[in-house]
Amino acid sequence: MQEVIRIEGGRRLKGEVTVSGSKNATVALIPAAVLAEGPVTIVGVPGIADVESLSEILRILNVDVIEKEDHLIIDPSHMRNTDLDADVVTRLRASYYFMGALLGKYGYVRMKMPGGCYLGPRPIDLHIKGFEALGASVEYDRGCYTIRADHLHGAKIFLDISSVGATINIMMAAVYAEGRTVIENAAKEPEIIDVATLLNKMGANVRGAGTGVITIDGVKSLGGCFHEIIPDRIEAGTFVIMAAACADRMLIRNVIPKHIEALTSKLQEMGVDMEIGVDSILVRHADHLHGIDVTTKPYPGFATDLQQPLTPLLTQAEGVSQVTDTIYTERFKHCLELQRMGADIEIGNGMAVIHGPSKLYGDKVTATDLRCGASLVIAGLLAEGVTEIHDVYHIDRGYDNIDGKLKALGGVICRAMVE
Numbered sequence: 001m002q003e004v005i006r007i008e009g010g011r012r013l014k015g016e017v018t019v020s021g022s023k024n025a026t027v028a029l030i031p032a033a034v035l036a037e038g039p040v041t042i043v044g045v046p047g048i049a050d051v052e053s054l055s056e057i058l059r060i061l062n063v064d065v066i067e068k069e070d071h072l073i074i075d076p077s078h079m080r081n082t083d084l085d086a087d088v089v090t091r092l093r094a095s096y097y098f099m100g101a102l103l104g105k106y107g108y109v110r111m112k113m114p115g116g117c118y119l120g121p122r123p124i125d126l127h128i129k130g131f132e133a134l135g136a137s138v139e140y141d142r143g144c145y146t147i148r149a150d151h152l153h154g155a156k157i158f159l160d161i162s163s164v165g166a167t168i169n170i171m172m173a174a175v176y177a178e179g180r181t182v183i184e185n186a187a188k189e190p191e192i193i194d195v196a197t198l199l200n201k202m203g204a205n206v207r208g209a210g211t212g213v214i215t216i217d218g219v220k221s222l223g224g225c226f227h228e229i230i231p232d233r234i235e236a237g238t239f240v241i242m243a244a245a246c247a248d249r250m251l252i253r254n255v256i257p258k259h260i261e262a263l264t265s266k267l268q269e270m271g272v273d274m275e276i277g278v279d280s281i282l283v284r285h286a287d288h289l290h291g292i293d294v295t296t297k298p299y300p301g302f303a304t305d306l307q308q309p310l311t312p313l314l315t316q317a318e319g320v321s322q323v324t325d326t327i328y329t330e331r332f333k334h335c336l337e338l339q340r341m342g343a344d345i346e347i348g349n350g351m352a353v354i355h356g357p358s359k360l361y362g363d364k365v366t367a368t369d370l371r372c373g374a375s376l377v378i379a380g381l382l383a384e385g386v387t388e389i390h391d392v393y394h395i396d397r398g399y400d401n402i403d404g405k406l407k408a409l410g411g412v413i414c415r416a417m418v419e
């Protein structure tokens with residue numbers, strides 16, 4: 001038996017929705033918290049499966065975890081550096097942040113290869129090179145990494161690709177390292193600033209987060225603190241796209257509009273009428289949309305995590321649209337599912353060409369990854385008839401209460417168990 005989401009399409013959405021705390025910030029903040037010697041309180045924690053998995057890992061490490069509404073109190077006072085070879089490590093991508101955090105704190109970590117969405121190959125060679133530059137040795141055998149260092153020292157590290165994960169992992173490994181670490185060609189995503197802010201509140205000395213050069217001066221100790229997570233820019237973008245696809249008027253609250261400017265400017269180019277506030281976006285209406293070309297790029301470029309949710313909207317636009325993903329060239333599985341629903345899409349090498357507008361019809365489809373799932377939810381809302389989405393655990397990894405939020409907007413959505 002497995003759980004599916006059923007959506008009855010063709011309903012117009014209306015009302016307000018509040019965006020939750022950022023998944024990709026939270027999943028780094030939780031491992032970062034174990035670098036402290038006292039309790040760290042994180043506020044605005046989204047109710048997603050990735051957080052449950054990370055809490056399970058914390059418990060394996062004998063870290064005390066208290067969950068109270070959207071607060072998470074992480075107290076590593078009694079922590080033990082146990083090997084992380086349990087299956088939970090492979091349930092998400094972000095378990096890799098325990099590499100940097102445990103290496104930074106103990107000079108030793110043994111853990112399984114992380115999991116997460118399959119978007120094509122997702123190597124972690126840059127994380128490893130960063131750890132090695134800080135003085136660690138890394139071995140890989142039978143699906144497990146063993147990383148150890150007698151002494152971590154600062155280093156100048158140039159990232160060949162501005163990887164989000166490698167930037168954050170190196171930052172965490174370097175906070176206690178002796179001397180200065182400089183990460184060049186660092187990723188600039190807002191989640192990196194959020195993690196650096198937490199580390200600095202704990203007493204670290206991290207400067208330059210959000211720019212291409214991050215400097216970390218090692219410190220001797222880190223203490224507990226209180227931190228509120230930034231809003232989830234990908235969830236915000238998903239709702240803005242959903243509003244453009246099928247709402248008469250939708251107000252999306254708890255947004256930092258700057259974080260999704262690459263998306264909102266593209267939507268305006270398509271003909272979506274929006275009012276962009278200080279911390280909200282009102283989508284008024286979106287008639288007579290026309291096709292556009294989108295190319296994903298590292299922040300502040302168009303986020304790869306939003307190209308999949310955008311695709312169903314492009315199927316409704318007049319003319320030809322082209323989506324090129326330069327970050328994950330194989331991130332087009334959602335297009336196969338959308339084709340099944342009636343979309344006219346040609347899938348090429350690292351790109352998809354969408355001919356619109358096409359009428360979409362409900363069908364049985366599979367969420368092959370998290371944002372593919374978001375794409376299918378939007379397609380389901382647009383389609384005639386009922387859409388049944390399988391493998392919904394991918395969606396639950398990253399969207400907080402998506403059913404409840406959609407129902408409050410007038411969507412008809414339910415879950416069922418099927419063979």
Ligand SMILES: CC(=O)N[C@H]1[C@@H](OP(=O)(O)OP(=O)(O)OC[C@H]2O[C@@H](n3ccc(=O)[nH]c3=O)[C@H](O)[C@@H]2O)O[C@H](CO)[C@@H](O)[C@@H]1O
Pocket residue numbers: 024027093094121122123124125126127128161162163164165166187304305327328
């Ligand atoms: C938990 C989390 O925050 N996930 C996000 C993070 O993933 P993640 O941190 O895994 O993505 P990266 O920024 O590291 O990946 C960017 C590119 O670099 C490549 N690469 C990365 C590391 C490495 O060691 N070697 C290498 O070749 C990747 O294959 C990819 O092509 O950023 C991605 C790109 O914005 C997003 O899609 C994910 O939602």
Ligand SMILES: C=C(OP(=O)(O)O)C(=O)O
Pocket residue numbers: 023024092093094115116117119305370371398
């Ligand atoms: C790819 C994603 O997540 P992860 O890196 O956790 O697999 C995502 O959030 O779209």
